[in-house]
Amino acid sequence: MNWPTAAGSDSRPDPDSEYWDERQETRPPGERRDEIIEKIGEQVRYAYDNSEFYREFYSDVDVDPRNITSFEEFEQLPILSSDDIKQEQKEHPPFGRFLCIDEEDIARIYGTSGTTGRPKVFGIGQDDWDRIGEWHAQILWSVGLRPDDRVIITSPFIQYLGSWGALAGVDHLGCTTFPFGAGMEGQTEQAVEWIADLQPDALYGTPSYALYLGETAEERGHDPAEDFDFKVMFFSGEPGASVPSTRRQIETMFDCEVVDQGSMAEMTPWMSNSGCRHLENGMHVWNDIVYTELLDPDTEESLEYGAEGVPTYTHLERTSQPMIRYWSGDITTWERHDETDCECGRTYPTLPKGIYGRADDMLVIRGKNIFPSQIEDQLHALDDYGDEFRIVVEREGALDSLQLVVEVADDAETGPDEFHDLVRQEIKSEVGVTPDVTVVKQGELDRTQFKADRVKDKRELAIDV
Structure with a gap:
């Protein structure tokens, strides 16, 4: 197979099309799994060949990391944890031995805040960043965004990958983008007036911020449902967009659709968990972009649909700092596509309640x-x-x-x-x-x-x- 796929295509579907790539998004799940295991094999081989960390990490496994041909073999690889990353980057700063590319080929550097300890550092090559933008554009297409839409991004433009990932997606899709940001004193009051003047079609941020924005607008004499013209808000960073009553409150306050998104910064393209414009609640799992397992929080064994467990993620086409079987620590439940009440026709599994907590938040x-x-x-x-x-x-x-x-x-x-x-x-x-x-x-x-x-x-x- 051609791995990884070429990055940076500027082609887009007809605006009236439901799908960015109908074959990919509606194919039979069994056919998709065949392609996923091929990608997994290529990704693991690449990481093993190019990362001293993975060669050491897989030194005692009973399978050949250079020849993974089945999910059963793949599931014998060890789980990668946040502590593994922090320890590796502490011993081999700044990126650890995950990088897989020369440091001079890094195009972008991001990181976590480090509020719970040592921050994690992400080095991303240009070809990966181009693919991230294209994948996010594809997923935002399912949300209902089109090139003639105007999008305001209301989350901080710091090391937080959410803002930058959203920007990459809407830019690749061809939208008019207002990277407004958030976090400065008086910035929300300014946001209210900018939104009233510019009338953006969509907003990206966190659910908490949307509620704060709506309250601030009302205090300044605006009715967000009447004076603003949002058709959709898409969120990540916290569970609120799949909390039914919070979702309804935002939908009512702004008279718009609400879409929940997000996996983890480490797993960018993080939009690989995303609702669409038809899904009432929860998120589709685009598992041919980032492969997702649901594992038992105690035994780490694979779980069937209907169970509650921890999403564990694997990059499928990442040449810089790939994460393989990365334990998220989140808690969710999942179901087959044909168990989901959604008219979109996509055949991905669904997280019907979104990501509703972290194992360490319980x-x-x-x-x-x-x-x-x-x-x-x-x-x-x-x-x-x-x-x-x-x-x-x-x-x-x-x-x-x-x-x-x-x-x-x-x-x-x-x-x-x-x-x-x-x-x-x-x-x-x-x-x-x-x-x-x-x-x-x-x-x-x-x-x-x-x-x-x-x-x-x-x-x-x-x-x-």
């Missing part, structure tokens, strides 16, 4: 497994909810307590006591634990211009003496 309280997205969904479904909340978990004696600080809307029809009791009842019904609830006025809790940080687990700070 709160175990009194024997119950609780994801923050469950609480978010219940709160957004309440008419008098004031748009922000915080979760605090503490240990009181031998028992853990779940504490919620929840805003009540300024125009609430229920009183604070009644709202308090309603929140307590709805959350207990959803997660099986009765929370201690504190009700505060709308606007009292800080808003975010990027990803929301709503959870504080004080149990991690407790030290037994």
Whole structure:
């Protein structure tokens, strides 16, 4: 086979076409799997031949990394973790021995924030970046974007790959792009006025930021549903776009469609998990762009459709710093394409609830497994909810307590006591634990211009003496 595919094609479908590449997107899944295993074989061979790390990492496996011909053989390769990357890059800075290309051939450098330890560094060659732009354009086509659309990007243009990946996709698609950014003081107020003047068709950012943008617009006298003209917003970075009540709130606030996207920065093209303009909730898994396995969080064994597990990703056409069997740490469930209620005709598996948590974000309280997205969904479904909340978990004696600080809307029809009791009842019904609830006025809790940080687990700070 021709591996990797040539990068940088400028051809685009007819604007009325549903598909960027109908054969690829609608082919029988068995036929697609045959091509995927060929790509896996080529990718693993390439990484083994060009990366000292992978030669060492695969030194004890019972299969030949230069001749992977079946999924059974592939699944015998070890799992790659975030800690593996950090340790490798610590010992062999800055890129580790993953690079596979000469450093002078790196076109772009990105990285993680390093808020949970040593930041990870990504070196991307130009041919890979061109393919990333083309793949993102193809996926954005399924979202409903077309070359005559105007797109505003409202996430920070820092080392965060989300903004740059979105920009690469909309640029390759031929859209008019406004890389506005986010994070500076007063920038959201400016965004409101720019949007009112320019009337973009689409927005990229995080769900939390979209809600903050809508609140800011209303404070400045705008009705986002009437005064703006968005047809779609596409999001990554946090679970909100597949949290049903949050999704509905954004759709109602802006009178537009909402699409959830995103895998991981390490796995760029990260749009390989993406909703489309027909999908009510969740994301299609474009597994012929980035191959995705769902693995048991404890045994790391492959899971069938319908199970809940950890997405584990493999690049299929990456010549610079390829990731193979990379453990995401996220939690989701998946289903076959013919189990998904979607009219698009694509034959990819689907994550019907999106990525709804991380294994390390799950709160175990009194024997119950609780994801923050469950609480978010219940709160957004309440008419008098004031748009922000915080979760605090503490240990009181031998028992853990779940504490919620929840805003009540300024125009609430229920009183604070009644709202308090309603929140307590709805959350207990959803997660099986009765929370201690504190009700505060709308606007009292800080808003975010990027990803929301709503959870504080004080149990991690407790030290037994």
